Amino acid sequence: MAPVEPSLAGVEDYIALLKPRVMSLVVFTALVGLLVAPGHLHPVIGFTALLCIAIGAGASGALNMWYDADIDAVMTRTRRRPIPAGRVEPGEALAFGATLAVFSVAVLGVLVNWFAAALLAFTIGFYVLVYTMWLKRVTPQNIVIGGAAGAFPPMIGWAAVTGDISVAPVLMFLIIFLWTPPHFWALGLLKADDYARAKVPMLPVVAGLDATRRQILIYTIILAPVGLSPWFAGFAGSVYGVVALICGTVMLHLAWRVYRDRIGAAAVSSAKRLFAFSLLYVFALFTALLADNLLTRIGVTL
Amino acid sequence: MSNGADDGIVLTEEQKRRRRARSIAIALSLGVLAVLFYMVTLVKGPAVLIRPL
Numbered sequence: 001m002a003p004v005e006p007s008l009a010g011v012e013d014y015i016a017l018l019k020p021r022v023m024s025l026v027v028f029t030a031l032v033g034l035l036v037a038p039g040h041l042h043p044v045i046g047f048t049a050l051l052c053i054a055i056g057a058g059a060s061g062a063l064n065m066w067y068d069a070d071i072d073a074v075m076t077r078t079r080r081r082p083i084p085a086g087r088v089e090p091g092e093a094l095a096f097g098a099t100l101a102v103f104s105v106a107v108l109g110v111l112v113n114w115f116a117a118a119l120l121a122f123t124i125g126f127y128v129l130v131y132t133m134w135l136k137r138v139t140p141q142n143i144v145i146g147g148a149a150g151a152f153p154p155m156i157g158w159a160a161v162t163g164d165i166s167v168a169p170v171l172m173f174l175i176i177f178l179w180t181p182p183h184f185w186a187l188g189l190l191k192a193d194d195y196a197r198a199k200v201p202m203l204p205v206v207a208g209l210d211a212t213r214r215q216i217l218i219y220t221i222i223l224a225p226v227g228l229s230p231w232f233a234g235f236a237g238s239v240y241g242v243v244a245l246i247c248g249t250v251m252l253h254l255a256w257r258v259y260r261d262r263i264g265a266a267a268v269s270s271a272k273r274l275f276a277f278s279l280l281y282v283f284a285l286f287t288a289l290l291a292d293n294l295l296t297r298i299g300v301t302l
Numbered sequence: 303m304s305n306g307a308d309d310g311i312v313l314t315e316e317q318k319r320r321r322r323a324r325s326i327a328i329a330l331s332l333g334v335l336a337v338l339f340y341m342v343t344l345v346k347g348p349a350v351l352i353r354p355l
Contacts (some may be wrong), residue, residue, distance in 0.1 A: 008320060010324075011324060044341050045342065048338060048342060051338075111339075111342045143327065
């Protein structure tokens with residue numbers, strides 16, 4: 001048996017395994033779910049819930065990097081990650097991710113409630129087992145179905161307060177679920193060669209760039225009205241309605257440009273713009289949802 | 303047969319520095335966890351405080 005080399009992993013490598021940028025979106029949407037839910041949660045318990053959701057998301061990221069190290073090694077976007085760069089052993093990442101996954105679920109269950117903990121466990125399991133280990137390598141619908149994992153956090157935040165789920169968290173889930181395909185396929189258009197080299201069957205690789213552009217437009221056409229649905233359902237007020245209307249219109253415009261601009265620098269530029277704006281879109285909608293809720297709570301109606 | 307002292311892995315200064323950083327990070331995380339459990343115990347129920355000493 002080969003001698004084990006002492007680890008050269010730094011603390012920053014373990015933080016990188018948690019995918020902090022993905023975690024920021026998870027924490028933010030979970031925070032909104034937690035704050036707009038009816039009822040009261042002590043700030044310490046609320047902080048605990050958010051911490052557990054963040055650590056659970058980080059654990060998913062670490063387990064994803066453990067399993068996908070072979071893919072990460074051949075993609076320019078990911079080859080400097082700790083495992084392909086050789087700073088963290090795959091087994092270390094597996095142990096780190098598995099430990100954090102178990103801890104985050106157990107602590108959420110013991111200190112907050114077991115319904116939220118069960119949702120977190122399902123989310124981690126879905127992301128690691130269904131998306132990472134199964135769908136990602138076999139179907140171009142990988143990020144459509146796998147996107148559900150990224151859509152659960154506001155629902156978990158809501159469940160941390162109420163102990164159940166209702167229409168409002170389902171609408172928040174749907175917004176992120178339908179937002180995921182245009183967001184990732186815009187990136188897929190830009191990184192199609194990378195995915196092809198890694199043999200990941202992303203839609204641009206399997207169905208081609210034009211089919212991907214059509215799918216982006218179709219999903220955005222569905223996303224825009226669903227983005228307005230919390231307003232229609234009476235769950236959000238006019239601040240949210242106006243923001244969702246403006247952002248939905250811009251998303252549609254940018255998706256249309258991606259569909260239209262198919263050649264050269266214009267095609268690249270359109271995909272980049274849609275990718276960048278899609279990040280702003282989800283942050284803007286959830287910020288508006290929070291702002292609307294806070295205004296209502298302090299008695300301001302617009 | 304080996305004579306003990308020279309056996310085993312000898313860490314370089316860089317490896318020692320990183321191991322120390324990891325150890326500190328683990329210690330801090332466990333400390334935060336202990337404080338969190340303590341605070342949640344205070345928040346969740348007066349029952350845990352109202353008991354014969």
